[in-house]
């Protein structure tokens with residue numbers, strides 16, 4: 129059934145970007161396949177580009193997208209399942225790319241926080257399985273086609289994607305948009321500063337990144353916080369970060385938090401482990417108490433950029449988007465604009481809700497409060513700051529994947 133649904137390309141997004149007309153010469157069309165091996169899922173993006181002769185980047189004709197859960201890290205002790213996942217998903221690429229083009233269409237996989245957080249040997253065993261599947265495939269397998277991507281690159285590539293899709297990565301444009309990406313294991317912030325002081329003020333070299341495109345060098349403020357993704361933040365708040373190594377089995381331990389509904393008791397799975405979780409039946413609950421709990425995952429960890437002016441538009445996606453949908457702040461399809469204070473208001477609401485029935489989103493108070501805390505006490509955004517919540521732009525996924533493919537073809541010399 130999974131295979132059948134994978135082969136049903138109705139789930140694809142055929143994207144024709146604005147102001148685009150197909151050139152008569154079809155040899156100008158090229159394809160690329162990118163796998164995003166994230167901590168919570170694996171996704172495949174099949175891009176169709178049109179090469180233009182100008183000095184601009186190419187035009188994206190369309191993207192075919194498909195995703196599956198869980199992420200490869202959940203197969204840490206059964207790596208063959210990682211191979212099976214990728215093999216099944218490759219069928220989507222075979223359907224989307226004309227057979228004659230397979231041999232020159234590159235196939236790449238980049239893994240993010242899920243594999244970054246595994247012991248190196250175990251992560252490599254998963255990557256080896258994927259490499260084997262690629263090598264057997266009819267696609268072009270470039271050198272270094274399967275690897276773990278570092279967090280800074282993830283942020284820069286997402287910035288490149290969003291600025292490309294919003295039309296800001298052109299020769300003549302001056303303004304750009306910033307990005308906020310909240311993954312399961314890590315979170316990224318990236319923007320092009322207007323003030324020199326923002327670059328001078330950073331705590332380390334891993335807060336600045338550069339790349340070359342359009343005959344210039346872009347110097348970005350960019351940082352990835354490993355351990356500050358939404359799911360690992362849940363572990364931190366629950367006090368379950370090191371639970372794996374403890375001598376008491378996970379099935380016998382209950383992880384409590386004031387951020388969960390008082391009478392709630394349930395199971396929650398992440399990274400191949402299942403945790404027993406519950407509210408704090410005898411203690412305080414509510415936004416304030418929860419905020420103090422989540423603050424521990426943010427305070428002293430997140431750097432506040434010197435400049436976070438209201439005149440830079442920030443696009444927020446991944447879990448910023450998903451949690452805002454769960455909270456009813458935005459619709460599932462179109463996203464929308466939200467102020468930081470909207471997250472706070474909803475967090476308060478979610479944390480004060482008491483229902484007799486099992487809640488549909490037991491983690492909503494924790495997730496909304498974490499996001500509010502990350503934005504305000506973490507990065508230092510004002511409550512009035514407007515964020516553009518987006519899952520897709522012009523029908524293309526808001527993700528680092530497109531940026532990674534542009535980097536592959538155009539060697540953006542990210543450093």
Ligand SMILES: Nc1nc2c(ncn2[C@@H]2O[C@H](COP(=O)(O)OP(=O)(O)O)[C@@H](O)[C@H]2O)c(=O)[nH]1
Nearest residue numbers: 166167168240241311312313314446447525527
């Ligand atoms: N729509 C969409 N969502 C994505 C994509 N990539 C990641 N996400 C979302 O990102 C979140 C988790 O990111 P993930 O990659 O698992 O975490 P990471 O490993 O910490 O980077 C979830 O909310 C996913 O739905 C994508 O290409 N498209």
